[in-house]
Amino acid sequence: MTTKQARWKCPQCGAGILAPTKPRRDDVRRYCLPCSAKGGRLVERIAPALEAKREQRAAFVSEKARQKRQVARRRAEPKKAQERCDAIRRRIIEKEAVRIWKHMKEWHKGKPLPRIEIVRGRDWGRTRGYAGGRDIQIGVDPTQNDDRSKWTWALLAHELAHIACPPISGNGENRNAHHQMFYYCLREAWMKRWKVDINFREVKQWGYSVDRIIEHQGWHAVRFVLPNPITPIGQDDTNNKTEGNNQ
Secondary structure: OOOOEEEEEOOOOOOEEEEEOOOOOOOHHHEOHHHHHHHOOOOEOEOHHHHHHHHHHHHHHHHHHHHHHHHHHHHHHHHHHHHHHHHHHHHHHHHHHHHHHHHOHHHHOOOOOOEEEEEEOOOOOOOOEEEEOOEEEEEEOOOOOHHHHHHHHHHHHHHHHHHHOOOEOOOHHHOEOOOHHHHHHHHHHHHHHHOOOOOOOOOOOOOHHHHHHHHHHHHHHOOOOOOOOOOOOOOHHHHOHHHHOOO
16 A cells, blocks of 8 residues: 655755655654754754645634534524523513502502512413512513513512412411402502503402403503513613603
8 A cells, every 4th residue: 555645845945855644753754864963953844735734624623613603602692682681571570560569558568579580481472470478470471572561560560469468368278369458459550550440340259350350451551561582682771661651
C-alpha cells in the first residue's frame, strides 16, 4: 500500500522534500538539517497543502458549531419568549391584585395581600385556582385572548375573595367557602373595579352558579388583557389596557 506523501518545506530557506503526510517525530525528513545546524535549534518543515486543508477543516468545524448554536438558540427562543411573557403577565396580575384587594378592604379589614402563585395552564380556555391560608394560586393559559384574560381576572378576584372573606361553619363537610358574604364581597370588587351594576335577583342558592350570574352581568365591562409571547418586550405598558387605561 502506497503511503500518501506531501511536499514539506523549510520555513527559512524554502527547500522542499517529499515525505509522508504523517511522518514520525524522529523522521529526519521532518526537519531542515542545514538550517538547524546554522541556528543550533531544530527547524521543522511544514506542508503548505496540509496546512491549507487543516485551515479548511477548522473553518468547516467552526461553521458547523456556529450553525448548531444558531439552531439551539432558535429552538430555545419560544421557551425564552414564553418566560419573558410570563414575567410581564406576573407584573400585570400583581398590580391588578393590589387594585382588587383595595376594593375588598371592608371585608379583609386591612389584612396584607396574599402571596400569589401563578401556574401555567394547558390552553383549555378556563383554568383553575386555589386559595388557602395566606396564599392563592391561579392558572394562566400560555395562549391568551380577550375571553381568557377576562377569565384570569375573574379567577383572581374569586380567589382573593376567599382570603378576604374566609369559609364559615367549621371544618369538614360543614365547611362553607361559597357563602352569601363571600359573594357580596366578590360582587363589590366587580362593581367597584369595572363600574357595573350587579344584582342577585336570579340567585336561588349560594354556590358556583352565582359566579356565572356575576360574570353574565359584568363580563362586558372587564378591560383586562394579558399579552402573548409575540408581544415585543418593552411594549407591555402600551399593549395592555390594564397597565395604562384601567387605572
